[in-house]
Amino acid sequence: MAKILSGKIVSARVKDELKKEVEELSQRGKQTGLAVVLVGDDSASKVYVRNKEKACEEVGIYSEVHRLSENTSEEELLKLINELNENDKIDGILVQLPLPKHLDDKVIIDNIKPEKDVDAFHPSNVGKIMIGDYDFLPCTPAGIMELIHESGVEVDGKTCVVIGRSNIVGKPMSMLLLHENGTVTTCHSHTKNLAEVTKSADILVAAVGIPKFVKADMVKPGAVVIDVGMDRDENGKLCGDVDFNEVEPVAGAITPVPGGVGPMTIAMLMRNTVTASKKKLEK
Numbered sequence: 517m518a519k520i521l522s523g524k525i526v527s528a529r530v531k532d533e534l535k536k537e538v539e540e541l542s543q544r545g546k547q548t549g550l551a552v553v554l555v556g557d558d559s560a561s562k563v564y565v566r567n568k569e570k571a572c573e574e575v576g577i578y579s580e581v582h583r584l585s586e587n588t589s590e591e592e593l594l595k596l597i598n599e600l601n602e603n604d605k606i607d608g609i610l611v612q613l614p615l616p617k618h619l620d621d622k623v624i625i626d627n628i629k630p631e632k633d634v635d636a637f638h639p640s641n642v643g644k645i646m647i648g649d650y651d652f653l654p655c656t657p658a659g660i661m662e663l664i665h666e667s668g669v670e671v672d673g674k675t676c677v678v679i680g681r682s683n684i685v686g687k688p689m690s691m692l693l694l695h696e697n698g699t700v701t702t703c704h705s706h707t708k709n710l711a712e713v714t715k716s717a718d719i720l721v722a723a724v725g726i727p728k729f730v731k732a733d734m735v736k737p738g739a740v741v742i743d744v745g746m747d748r749d750e751n752g753k754l755c756g757d758v759d760f761n762e763v764e765p766v767a768g769a770i771t772p773v774p775g776g777v778g779p780m781t782i783a784m785l786m787r788n789t790v791t792a793s794k795k796k797l798e799k
């Protein structure tokens with residue numbers, strides 16, 4: 517039986533610690549604030565944004581959600597971002613992705629002040645992560661590192677395989693594993709003999725966006741298996757990229773969906789916002 521790596525439990529612990537830090541900052545006269553920008557009405561995004569608002573409340577972070585219509589122009593969105601960049605009440609800005617098709621993610625992200633870029637998506641933050649000299653870590657990979665630490669398995673010297681190479685998860689995930697001295701392979705749709713590669717992994721991270729993609733015969737017995745998927749199964753039920761029922765008996769440790777990586781992503785967003793607030797106070 518695999519150890520279940522509960523993002524619910526670990527994220528609650530992280531938020532408890534952050535709550536104290538937010539209180540201390542507030543005693544020193546520094547409030548902490550997060551602005552979330554949601555364009556359009558993607559139903560999944562709405563759930564995630566609500567969870568972020570709830571987390572802010574728990575931690576004591578002031579939050580404002582800007583809900584903009586689906587047909588918001590680039591100019592209007594940039595105007596809002598510039599206002600938030602200059603707003604002293606706001607330490608962190610998050611523009612929920614994906615944006616509607618007529619908006620270019622890159623243009624929008626480039627215009628967020630790097631000091632307020634709590635997603636760590638701005639090129640200057642991405643570059644800093646590559647070098648290993650960063651202020652913020654991207655929320656999902658950072659949350660996953662916490663869950664791996666929770667498994668008790670040390671990354672140093674381990675064979676790590678990441679399925680997926682997105683800028684948001686796969687690529688930075690591989691980088692963070694490398695920072696902890698993992699031997700890292702990044703797989704994607706052009707990878708040959710995928711199952712053979714994934715079966716070599718002591719630590720396997722699935723971030724492909726295909727429901728139940730990882731099957732038991734792709735997993736090394738005893739491996740730590742991390743599921744980043746937020747997919748829907750054939751019945752429309754929330755599931756991950758890993759076939760949990762199949763893989764759980766083979767794995768040494770595994771994250772559930774829901775209650776695994778998702779809550780950790782949000783906890784790390786809270787951490788980045790607190791870090792941004794502290795940095796501002798020190799300046």
Ligand SMILES: Nc1nc(=O)c2c([nH]1)NC[C@@H]1CN(c3ccc(C(=O)N[C@@H](CCC(=O)O)C(=O)O)cc3)C=[N+]21
Nearest residue numbers: 563564567611612613614635655774775776778779781
């Ligand atoms: N700028 C930006 N930053 C992000 O960090 C970002 C984003 N855009 N776009 C979408 C992805 C996805 N993401 C999730 C956050 C929380 C849950 C979460 O709370 N999941 C719950 C279940 C949610 C449900 O019931 O559907 C869980 O896994 O237990 C999931 C996914 C953040 N993302």
